[in-house]
Amino acid sequence: MSTEHIESTPAPVAEAAAPAAAPTGNPALLGLPAFLIGGIGLTLYLFGYLPAAAVGTLVPMTLTASGLGLLVAGWWAIRIGQGAVGAIFSVFATFWLSYAYLVLSLVNDWLKIPAADAGTAQATFLIAWLVVFAVLTLATLRLPLAFTALFTLVTITVALVLVATLTGMASLLTVAGIGGALFCLVAIYIYVDGMTQELGGPARSMGNPLVH
Numbered sequence: 354m355s356t357e358h359i360e361s362t363p364a365p366v367a368e369a370a371a372p373a374a375a376p377t378g379n380p381a382l383l384g385l386p387a388f389l390i391g392g393i394g395l396t397l398y399l400f401g402y403l404p405a406a407a408v409g410t411l412v413p414m415t416l417t418a419s420g421l422g423l424l425v426a427g428w429w430a431i432r433i434g435q436g437a438v439g440a441i442f443s444v445f446a447t448f449w450l451s452y453a454y455l456v457l458s459l460v461n462d463w464l465k466i467p468a469a470d471a472g473t474a475q476a477t478f479l480i481a482w483l484v485v486f487a488v489l490t491l492a493t494l495r496l497p498l499a500f501t502a503l504f505t506l507v508t509i510t511v512a513l514v515l516v517a518t519l520t521g522m523a524s525l526l527t528v529a530g531i532g533g534a535l536f537c538l539v540a541i542y543i544y545v546d547g548m549t550q551e552l553g554g555p556a557r558s559m560g561n562p563l564v565h
Contacts, residue, residue, distance in 0.1 A: 387422025399530030416453035498560025506536035
């Protein structure tokens with residue numbers, strides 16, 4: 354009696370699950386408005402519209418809107434592989450968060466800084482951030498010109514506030530306010546371009562990079 358050879362049929366191999374679609378989007382659509390809230394508030398303070406006695410008004414703007422908003426935008430950018438953009442947003446987030454803490458500390462005397470040393474304390478804060486913004490400007494010269502203009506104006510504004518703090522020249526704060534207004538306008542231009550493209554419109558000119 355012969356035995357029939359039966360070939361076993363291989364068990365079906367489960368198909369590998371399709372990789373999840375990579376997250377996309379434009380983090381600048383969140384990051385730039387968040388940046389603008391703090392920038393506009395600071396500009397109004399430098400122009401004298403917001404009195405020095407009411408400087409605490411800037412805290413909710415810079416802490417909850419600018420700081421947290423830019424942190425989310427930075428995380429979003431890093432999540433979609435835009436490391437440079439994520440770093441830029443995160444740097445500005447930490448600036449606004451540290452600025453809010455400085456204001457809270459001075460208003461509530463948390464750090465117990467003597468009144469005679471308050472100017473030096475503020476100058477130390479400004480010097481550190483001035484160096485960071487100057488380095489950031491130089492490190493991003495390969496970006497389109499509009500971004501270089503934005504970082505340059507931020508750096509100039511911080512430098513003017515620093516000089517005003519060290520010299521006591523209140524008129525320089527008004528000049529710094531002009532710098533603040535200008536960098537806000539540039540940020541608005543970049544934001545409108547990004548939103549226009551997101552909605553299917555044409556791109557606006559951002560200018561050629563200074564370094565290729």
